[in-house]
Amino acid sequence: MFHRSFLFAVAWWLATGGALAQQPPLHVATYSHYPPWTVTTAEGVLTGFEIDLIHDLCRRIARTCRITPENWDTMIPSIRDGRFDAYIGAMTITDERAQRVGFTVPYAYSPEFFAARSDSDLVKLVTMDRLDLDRLGPEERDTLDVLKRALSGRIVGVHSGTIYQRFMETYLRGVSELRIYHSEHEKYLDVAAGKLDAVLDGGAALMEFINGPDKLGHDLTLFGPALTGGPLGRGMGIAVPPGAVALREALDNAIHAAAADGTIARISLQWFGYNVSVN
Numbered sequence: 271m272f273h274r275s276f277l278f279a280v281a282w283w284l285a286t287g288g289a290l291a292q293q294p295p296l297h298v299a300t301y302s303h304y305p306p307w308t309v310t311t312a313e314g315v316l317t318g319f320e321i322d323l324i325h326d327l328c329r330r331i332a333r334t335c336r337i338t339p340e341n342w343d344t345m346i347p348s349i350r351d352g353r354f355d356a357y358i359g360a361m362t363i364t365d366e367r368a369q370r371v372g373f374t375v376p377y378a379y380s381p382e383f384f385a386a387r388s389d390s391d392l393v394k395l396v397t398m399d400r401l402d403l404d405r406l407g408p409e410e411r412d413t414l415d416v417l418k419r420a421l422s423g424r425i426v427g428v429h430s431g432t433i434y435q436r437f438m439e440t441y442l443r444g445v446s447e448l449r450i451y452h453s454e455h456e457k458y459l460d461v462a463a464g465k466l467d468a469v470l471d472g473g474a475a476l477m478e479f480i481n482g483p484d485k486l487g488h489d490l491t492l493f494g495p496a497l498t499g500g501p502l503g504r505g506m507g508i509a510v511p512p513g514a515v516a517l518r519e520a521l522d523n524a525i526h527a528a529a530a531d532g533t534i535a536r537i538s539l540q541w542f543g544y545n546v547s548v549n
Contacts, residue, residue: 295336296517298324299348301359302339304454305478306541308359310339319541320358323377324508326533330524343431343452346370349509355517356510360472362433362503372512374521376505377534378546381496382434383473384417384426385461385480392468393491395420403500413495414441420494421446424467427457434470436501462487474542505548 300320303310309318316337328335340348340357349357349371363373381400386392397413406414418441426446428434438448449466451457458479461469469476473496479487508525510518528534534547 293333296328296331296333297353297355298328298335298337299340299345299354299357299359300324300337301342301345304360304472304475306474307472308339319378319537319546320360322537322541323528323534324356324358326528326537327508327521327524330527331520342429346509349511352511355514356508356521358508360475360506361509363505363507364433364436364501364503366436367503367509370512371509372514372518373507373509374518375525376507376548377525377529378538379505379548380472380474380546381498382437382470382502383476383492383496384421384468384470384494385476385490385492386468387461387464388489388491390467390491392420392424393493395493397495399495400498401495402498403502405499417494418442418445421468423447425449425465427451427460427466427469429454429457429471433502437497438470440501458487458490462489468493474546 300308300316302308302316305318307318307320308316309321310316316339321337324335324337338354340354342359345357345359345361346367348354361367363376367373384392395416397416398409401410401413403410421442422445424446426438426442427449428438428451430450430452435448435450438446454471454475457466457469457471460466473492476490476492480490481487508521510521525534529547535545538544538546
């Protein structure tokens with residue numbers, strides 16, 4: 271005969287397994303096309319680093335996931351209103367956003383950069399390699415002054431409602447002419463065509479455009495320091511509704527596990543060619 275403790279363990283496993291199986295799919299929103307974070311293929315298939323990651327995390331928390339592209343400008347209201355259970359799509363954790371939605375621990379980290387045409391004098395700018403806006407000492411302030419002088423009167427493109435817009439409004443308000451876009455691709459095409467003097471965006475996304483097979487961005491070059499901290503946040507996290515504490519904690523544990531066993535690093539190497547994992 272089976273030992274009572276064994277029978278209890280089997281009963282518990284069946285009960286929890288049955289409960290998990292009865293849970294509805296996790297409805298996850300994402301940004302439709304921000305390579306290599308998220309990519310929509312010509313056939314309309316969603317793929318990319320974060321799509322692979324969310325499938326892995328859903329498996330770890332024993333939930334099926336249904337992924338839907340959503341407009342960036344309505345993303346946070348959609349999460350707050352409960353239209354989606356979670357959002358994953360290169361959303362950086364900032365204090366301002368954290369007042370409106372819940373965030374998991376960061377799963378990835380990537381610095382931000384300016385880019386300009388390779389024939390622009392901006393690409394010859396000499397600054398420190400990395401500017402951490404959480405640690406503004408004399409050298410960091412000198413680099414900010416260099417950026418202000420170089421970008422004075424220049425037209426700089428950023429995506430609406432992003433950390434890039436916040437950076438420009440915080441440090442370069444009244445210095446540069448800010449042009450707001452609702453499409454990454456349009457912004458990139460405009461700077462490549464000389465309609466903008468520079469763009470500010472994520473380094474990985476910019477390099478994806480610069481090295482793209484269509485050659486549309488081959489005339490662009492990153493310039494200035496790698497920008498981190500301050501209004502640019504502290505890594506990418508998954509956004510969940512403010513009250514979804516149990517889901518956030520489950521995803522936290524899954525992210526820690528995916529980092530510890532090398533899954534995030536492996537997916538990073540596949541999509542970026544380097545490791546964007548926080549751990």
